[in-house]
Amino acid sequence: MEIVLLEDVKALGKKGQIVKVNDGYARNFILPKKLGVEATSKNLNDLKLQKANAAKVAAEQLAAAKELAEQIEKVSVTLKMKAGEGGKAFGSISSKEIAAAAADQLKLDIDKKKLVLPEPIKTFGNHEVPVKLHKDVIAKLTVKVTEA
Known part of the structure; x- marks a missing residue:
């Protein structure tokens, strides 16, 4: 049968x-x-x-994922981190904070689990964080880390 x-x-x-x-x-x-x-x-x-x-x-x-990827690649997120002695970064920035900042600053709802961040950001400057929106679509979100 x-x-x-x-x-x-x-x-x-x-x-x-x-x-x-x-x-x-x-x-x-x-x-x-x-x-x-x-x-x-x-x-x-x-x-x-x-x-x-x-x-x-x-x-x-x-x-839809490709369209969102184009939007993400055009913009950047700015986060502030405390500085210790000698201008060294004090603390770190996790994917949860990046997702919250993207929602707050850019009005984009990005799930923190879609951010491919192997370890938290611990330095100042620009960082590119991959965002896996679909199995075939990965966008790069620019994260600017400045001194608070």
Whole structure:
């Protein structure tokens, strides 16, 4: 029996795949647990429409991420940090502070988890912080750190 999987099934296949299984396995396990449906022409057509819709949504998300990346690369965020003796930086700036400053100064809602900052910024000057907006789109946000 051919089944269209509605969810990932371990050792069988991923969501949306058409797999061939034994009749008993399909009737007793896959169909009752709503893990898949029989591969009829109606169900195959529904699957095709769902895949087309998912592709359209993914394309829209990619376009939105590219547009946001262009906005981010044009602007910069300024943060102030205390200075210790001899003009050395006192403290550090984390991704949480950068995200808050971007929301405050630029009115851009950037999630702190999307900022790729391996370690906090501990020096004055300009720093480029990568922002992963989409799996294919990475923007560079300029962060200016000045003395308070």
